Amino acid sequence: MGIQDTSDAELGQARAGRWWVRGRRVGSIERAAKFVDDIGFALLFPARRAVVPSLWDAVAGEDEEPFGGGMGVNEQRVWTWKDELPRRGLAWYGAYLGGRSSFLSPELLRALYPAAGDPGDHVLMELSPAAHEIAEAIAAEPLSTATLRALIGDRGRYQRAITELQRNLLVTTAGVDETGSGWPAALITLTCHQFDVGGSADHALATRRFLDTMLATTAGELARAYRWPVAQARARLTEEVETGHATFDGTRYLP
Template identity: 35%
Template sequence: MESAPRVRSLNGAAGFVDRVGIALVFPKDDLVLPSLWEAIAGAREVEWAVRDTAGTFLSFTPEMDRLWRWKDDLPAERLACAGRHLARVVSLVSPALVSSLYVRTERDGRADDFRAAGLSSLQLEIAEAVLENGPCCGPEIRMLLSTSDKRGVDAGLQSLQRLLVLTHAGIVEQEHGWPAIRLDLFARQWRTQLRRLPSADDARRRLAATVLQSAGDVSAADLGAALGWRRREAAVTLAELEETGAAASHDEAGIKVWSPRGAFRDA
């Protein structure tokens, strides 16, 4: 990916996500996706804090302060979709790709479509609570469910993000400690983008082309890890992109690797 000016504003962060399509919040060595941290701070290790000579935390670094605010402001203002939707870490997805991501759930995009998703009893209770009460954070959901089972509810919230039932929608300030993530139903938060869903095949190829364009070179294993796909599905999709002229392949140490060749075009 060509170098770009450092991101210095919330709108700049939104533009970065739109440009790359899918990004992580923090870089991860085993994933080929770009990160918001790198867009803000460049290719250097994550630096969290400014500390005094005794090692006591004084403040976030300037770069971390911006990232920490923007990762929550982006979904709050619907400038980017955020949540544990890909690769089991918090990722950012351009609004233009939300429908391609969602169509893989095989649900229709109505706010209550989770009822046909085969959820566990706890997952269903959580989703129904959010449907009825609007965006909620973890402590609010535990109160609505009359439970003190923080571990169980937190696990449910994470799994519902992976299933694209819940998504980040900003933060809720807490009396003590860090703010809590506010979660809403994915289909309600992004209802405008889900009015028209692409075909599953077009969505699959678009997501793969997006990762390929931002990463530059990927193997089937790289693509599968980034999108949470099986390696066979990733390889088939990359081969399809090659057939359309959007990718070219070559071998590196016996591993087939694909590179972007031209702009992806929907079928």
């Protein structure tokens, strides 16, 4: 095994500890909230090409595959918490990290939120007509995904629009609508109605939180996670090195 292999193995061990994969499992929504608060960001379920923390791994451990035996206890917990955590204001949820289902801590959400924190934030952004229509529709109250799909009139257009809004951190979930038959539909609400956001973007803080969680990273990884241009991510990491908050080993940045 070469030097680089040893370094990667050690990094993997360190991340397992940092990402709550080892040790006491997450078995309650209160502990799930503490996990997201400590980590800052996490996927709902692990993704093969996205080496970042996931709530699933913190709940089930590193050796259990989600849905390997159907909808088990751990799957039910994680699936329920994805709507309940944002409903309680404990963690933002939506398609963000690499476009995948993700959680952000309230602190990190404030640091990344790109607008003033008003119901009209979407108006100043270049979004699709369907995305603007959804944002306008939920300005008064949360609406179910079923209601919003019917409003847009096309499932594909709706999905693209809601993903667009989530990637810009403008919307999140607020529990579920259990009034209909079948599987409960998630309620969609404006992020600014559910969390204290707006006018407090702090990309230096967001960069430090990413470094603290990843333990070692590249500009490309930071850019993909936060949806920043690579040049912006590299500039932010370089600034952290210059201010003494990080080091650079020629390949990766470390806190």
